[in-house]
Amino acid sequence: MADITWEAPFCGEGSSCFRLGTDADGNGYIAVVGQEDKPLTDSLEALRTLITDIKAGKADHLL
Numbered sequence: 545m546a547d548i549t550w551e552a553p554f555c556g557e558g559s560s561c562f563r564l565g566t567d568a569d570g571n572g573y574i575a576v577v578g579q580e581d582k583p584l585t586d587s588l589e590a591l592r593t594l595i596t597d598i599k600a601g602k603a604d605h606l607l
Contacts, residue, residue: 548566
């Protein structure tokens, strides 16, 4: 597995904690805290698009 640099956990009130990470090859990672060995991975651009779209409300229907 790539050498992933993880950010501090992001925890919403009363919900699971998630971590975002990157590696030297330009990949982005999302994992549940404690399960960093099983991350979702894609390019940094894909991760950036995902976060931008979520912030824009495109996933609000899931709430």
